[in-house]
Amino acid sequence: MHSDKKPILEVKSLSKNFGGLRALNDVDMHILPKEIVALIGPNGAGKTTFFNCVTGIYVPTEGEVWAGREGEKLKKLNGVAPHDITRFGLARTFQNIRLFSTMTVLENVMVGRHTRTNAGILQAIFRGSHFKKEEQETVDRAYELLKEVGLEKHWKEEACNLPYGAQRRLEIARALATDPFLLFLDEPAAGMNPQETVELKELVLRLREQFNLSILLIEHDMGMVMSLSDRIYVMEYGSRIAYGTPEEIRHNPQVIRAYLGESEDA
Amino acid sequence: MFTAKRLIRSFLIGVWFMILVFPIVGIKIIKRAPEFFYDRVFVIGIITFVLAMLWSWYFEVYKERGVSDGIFSKISQKCSALSEKVTHDKSTAMKLILVLFAAFMVLPLFTSMYQTTVYSLAFLYVMLALGLNIVVGIAGQLVLGYAAFYAVGAYTYGLFYQYFGLGFWVCLPIAGFITVIAGLLLAFPVLRLRGDYLAIVTLGFGEIVRLLLINWADFTGGNQGISNIPRPGFFGIELSPEGSTIYIYYLCLFAAIITIVIVARLINSRVGLALQALREDEIASEAMGIDLRKVKMAAFALGSCWAGFAGVLFAARNSYINPTSFTFMESAMILSMVVLGGMGSIVGVTLAALVLALMPEYLRAFSEYRMLIFGLLMVTMMIFRPQGIIPPAKRKYAPTALKNEENN
Numbered sequence: 001m002h003s004d005k006k007p008i009l010e011v012k013s014l015s016k017n018f019g020g021l022r023a024l025n026d027v028d029m030h031i032l033p034k035e036i037v038a039l040i041g042p043n044g045a046g047k048t049t050f051f052n053c054v055t056g057i058y059v060p061t062e063g064e065v066w067a068g069r070e071g072e073k074l075k076k077l078n079g080v081a082p083h084d085i086t087r088f089g090l091a092r093t094f095q096n097i098r099l100f101s102t103m104t105v106l107e108n109v110m111v112g113r114h115t116r117t118n119a120g121i122l123q124a125i126f127r128g129s130h131f132k133k134e135e136q137e138t139v140d141r142a143y144e145l146l147k148e149v150g151l152e153k154h155w156k157e158e159a160c161n162l163p164y165g166a167q168r169r170l171e172i173a174r175a176l177a178t179d180p181f182l183l184f185l186d187e188p189a190a191g192m193n194p195q196e197t198v199e200l201k202e203l204v205l206r207l208r209e210q211f212n213l214s215i216l217l218i219e220h221d222m223g224m225v226m227s228l229s230d231r232i233y234v235m236e237y238g239s240r241i242a243y244g245t246p247e248e249i250r251h252n253p254q255v256i257r258a259y260l261g262e263s264e265d266a
Numbered sequence: 267m268f269t270a271k272r273l274i275r276s277f278l279i280g281v282w283f284m285i286l287v288f289p290i291v292g293i294k295i296i297k298r299a300p301e302f303f304y305d306r307v308f309v310i311g312i313i314t315f316v317l318a319m320l321w322s323w324y325f326e327v328y329k330e331r332g333v334s335d336g337i338f339s340k341i342s343q344k345c346s347a348l349s350e351k352v353t354h355d356k357s358t359a360m361k362l363i364l365v366l367f368a369a370f371m372v373l374p375l376f377t378s379m380y381q382t383t384v385y386s387l388a389f390l391y392v393m394l395a396l397g398l399n400i401v402v403g404i405a406g407q408l409v410l411g412y413a414a415f416y417a418v419g420a421y422t423y424g425l426f427y428q429y430f431g432l433g434f435w436v437c438l439p440i441a442g443f444i445t446v447i448a449g450l451l452l453a454f455p456v457l458r459l460r461g462d463y464l465a466i467v468t469l470g471f472g473e474i475v476r477l478l479l480i481n482w483a484d485f486t487g488g489n490q491g492i493s494n495i496p497r498p499g500f501f502g503i504e505l506s507p508e509g510s511t512i513y514i515y516y517l518c519l520f521a522a523i524i525t526i527v528i529v530a531r532l533i534n535s536r537v538g539l540a541l542q543a544l545r546e547d548e549i550a551s552e553a554m555g556i557d558l559r560k561v562k563m564a565a566f567a568l569g570s571c572w573a574g575f576a577g578v579l580f581a582a583r584n585s586y587i588n589p590t591s592f593t594f595m596e597s598a599m600i601l602s603m604v605v606l607g608g609m610g611s612i613v614g615v616t617l618a619a620l621v622l623a624l625m626p627e628y629l630r631a632f633s634e635y636r637m638l639i640f641g642l643l644m645v646t647m648m649i650f651r652p653q654g655i656i657p658p659a660k661r662k663y664a665p666t667a668l669k670n671e672e673n674n
Contacts, residue, residue: 055553057549057552057553081552081557082552082553083552083553083554083555083556083557083558086552086553086554086555087555091553092553094549094550094553098547098549098550098553099546099547099550100542100543100546100547100550100551101546101547102546103539103542103543103546104660106663106665107539107542107661110539111539111540111542111543111551111554111556112554112555114536114539114540114543114554114555114556115554115555115556117536119535119536119537120537121532121537121564121568123535124531124532124534124535124536124537124538125528125531125532127531131535134536135535135536136666138536139663139664139665139666140665140666140667142665143665143666143667143668144667147667155665156660174554175553177554178554178555
């Protein structure tokens with residue numbers, strides 16, 4: 001560890017079996033506060049499985065996941081339900097965009113506030129002052145977040161009518177609405193043109209500063225990964241084959257082999 | 267219009283229809299021997315041929331000119347304009363609501379007792395449809411056994427009266443409570459199911475409840491049902507038959523209004539947003555911190571309690587209940603109200619419930635063709651206006667930041 005900071009996420013020898021298939025094999029990882037970490041690897045290497053294990057969609061077969069806000073004690077997250085993990089402070093976006101497509105852009109972000117608000121059924125029926133205040137706060141906060149990702153002009157539109165790049169940014173805004181300390185981005189630049197990718201990179205850097213975020217991203221766009229990440233983890237066939245700074249990864253023979261094939265070895 | 271391709275196609279459709287309707291229309295058993303009536307079948311074939319010609323001609327013409335010119339599309343546009351007006355223009359909406367309210371308030375003074383009971387039933391359907399609208403339209407959980415909850419409500423009143431002598435006003439909250447329990451009982455095993463599987467399980471649930479009511483004759487009265495259920499008293503005063511009919515009418519009217527208000531408020535709230543998120547994408551809502559189990563339970567509970575209330579009112583209105591009122595047809599009818607009105611739309615579903623509940627009364631002359639008309643209506647709606655008569659209005663929000671900008 002190159003700094004004296006304590007990690008906010010520690011994954012210890014995480015494994016996941018699907019029947020006889022070992023999709024994840026003994027993966028270790030740690031993330032420090034305000035760090036941007038990339039997880040790369042060929043298709044089918046187990047990157048998304050790793051995401052799903054950490055965010056609670058899958059229960060890992062073996063290994064442990066520990067996480068906690070900066071300065072707080074880490075908590076073991078194995079077997080915790082996804083919505084509780086989100087409440088705890090881990091938020092994510094999806095590889096194949098999963099917006100609430102017929103709801104408006106603003107409403108999408110408002111849903112993200114669900115865990116941070118508490119008005120129940122009775123309050124919804126009687127509409128007391130607490131309800132009204134909370135709702136106005138939710139609306140305002142959602143609108144603010146849309147401004148952060150540059151979508152405030154579209155706040156009334158249906159989410160499915162947004163262009164592709166904007167949908168990806170909306171997913172990020174929605175994830176931010178849950179007040180996370182750790183944000184997982186699953187291929188945020190997929191399907192974006194070079195211009196949009198550059199903008200996305202700037203957005204991610206800005207959000208990290210503004211929200212004091214740590215970010216773990218899966219990405220195939222090597223230009224983006226290399227210039228954005230503090231550290232990189234490389235996976236192949238469910239195992240971690242390398243990790244280090246972008247510079248180290250660039251020259252790692254194992255990584256080159258994994259990406260370009262055996263003959264490149266020489 | 268008369269291209270060879272279209273002629274052949276329409277001819278084949280006509281022949282197909284003739285084959286299809288032959289066993290029903292063309293054969294009649296007279297004195298144990300089948301007699302054949304080919305002429306009727308031919309008439310049907312010719313009509314189908316003409317309709318098929320018109321149908322495909324319509325589509326061709328309006329594909330060229332742009333679909334928006336077609337008659338059906340025009341009707342659909344009129345619908346949209348109307349729904350715009352009702353859902354976005356507040357003063358028009360208020361006027362409309364006031365007029366409707368006044369009309370319904372004075373209605374029993376001008377109509378016969380029979381008409382009054384018909385309208386009470388229509389209001390019950392409004393309650394039922396809005397209740398199902400929460401589950402199907404908002405939360406996206408396809409439930410095909412909704413009449414079961416209706417039955418639970420009605421039988422709660424009937425049985426509590428029969429065995430304990432409890433009255434209407436005591437039974438109303440009890441029935442609400444018991445149907446919510448029934449809703450949760452159904453929700454629990456289906457938490458992991460969605461789509462077709464959920465539909466099948468809920469369909470089964472509806473049948474189980476109905477068969478239970480029929481077969482547990484010692485307790486429920488079986489096919490005979492329960493009779494002599496009292497009508498609600500008016501502050502302890504016994505009302506004349508006319509009086510109590512009118513009283514029930516007003517009870518149903520106000521119950522429907524309360525349902526509309528409460529369902530509207532629920533939809534436009536944090537809980538409502540969570541329910542909509544559940545409809546759109548379960549995995550994403552989970553990732554947004556929504557507890558799927560809680561929200562699904564809430565959807566079933568909130569949806570079923572209205573059926574419970576409606577059931578009690580129904581038992582009081584009829585003073586007689588038996589299992590034939592709670593068949594799958596009933597569930598299907600309520601579901602069509604939700605679908606025709608526009609999934610998730612309160613105005614649309616209310617309107618559709620009123621129309622579909624009252625239509626049979628005003629189309630009595632065509633009563634034999636009721637299901638035919640209904641089927642045609644469904645098919646045309648699904649082709650030309652799949653979003654329903656009045657699709658749900660987008661809710662308006664006012665971000666403070668935006669207001670401040672406007673003021674500056």
